[in-house]
Amino acid sequence: MSGNKHGKSGEDMELSWTSEELTLILKNGHLRKFPKNQIIFYAGAVCNEIYYINKGWVNIYSMTDEGKRVSVGLRSKGEFIGISEAFCRSPWQCFAQALAEVEVYAIELKNLYIILDKYPNILRKFLSLTAYRLQQANTTMLNYVCKQAPGRLAITLLNLAEKSSSKKNDKVKVSIKLTQEELAAIISTTRQSASRIINSFKKLGFIEMKGRQIQAIYPDKLRAKSVGEI
Template sequence: MDNLWYLHGEDFFAGLEEEKRLFLQKAVHRRFQKNDIVFFEGDPGDACFYIASGLVRIFSIHDSGKEPVFFLRRAGELFGISEVLGGYPRKANAQAIAPSEIHAVRGQDFDALLAAHYPLARRVISLLGSRIRHLGDSIRNLVVCSVEGRLIKLLIALVYDLLPDAEAWRRPVTVPLRISQEQLASMAGTTQPTVSDLLQKLQKEGQIRVERRRITLLHPLRLLSGVDGMTEALSTGKALRRG
């Protein structure tokens, strides 16, 4: 079983060139600077979004001031789909955490595209199904995977696009954005002090290097091989290639 299945993603429109052309024809094109808000929780769910470049976090804000991060959406991904299909208000916030180019299509236009293009509708159904599966795996990880294992998987996810082949998995790679320990903690389902302790531990072990909120994985393959349940995936090489 490939334990990194959720990272093996092509561009959402891969193989759907005509559908992508029609989507972009209908879209409003916007550029977001780092920290710009795409939408707030409670906003009307009247559009869906395609990321041409950049990185977007989907998160909530609690009364305590904590901001748990549910997902990171990368270039080539579609987001905001579930609300636009049902016309529901947004259930979370979306924020660019790097300069991003995003294309937004109104709900009625997206519905018309889905009705007229079965391959696009099928791709959306498949995408939503995979995200439900990912949520299930995330809940399972919270129950059975150690906090250290969850943190390592998160670090691998953040650098995955920079690991195109087996050789790259054996070279140092730096997380391509500055990310706080609080953000890492919210995404890994733990606390900031725990993340701090684990980063120090991994650094002492020679697995990572931390400098000014920049984290470098010194040997991604070796780091991942120590995570619970990853040995089989790594031995077959499935974790080293895109699906």
């Protein structure tokens, strides 16, 4: 198990796990596999474990009172999910859905708490990560309320780009192939609307397409779009 860095949308927050820390956390975990679109955990369900993504992409989302889905964050290999509820000892507040075939290590809370009691440095890292995720979620929810669908798609694509390791000059290759229907669900709009926005992004040079799927992203141009500069 290699160490992982939880980056951010800036340069002042970075959380790294050493291979020794990950081994301590995951050695009692159980590997589980989820096919594409399966729900990993449900809002309102009892939280009795956390998950470490070993493979694939997961969409963390909430539902509004009107029944609309709001994506809180996209998580990928090397990231933990379901951790805030573990510290609150409360039911899960969000849904987690596999966007592709996903493998996770499930760590029971009783085992996690033993590790945290014994290794305070790991506890501090989880608390830092939880606080950072809360800031991210608040910012995301505000953006989704204040921005129209094009801005929401720009933010979603920027999140994908930030998690990609395949970058050349100003272009980032997309490591997950999402359909227009899936992107529409993530940004809470119709497939037809998502299709129109994606086509406009292509014409503006924000993205590259192959067929109906996004192949590459130009983050600098999208970043300007997301803050309303163009």
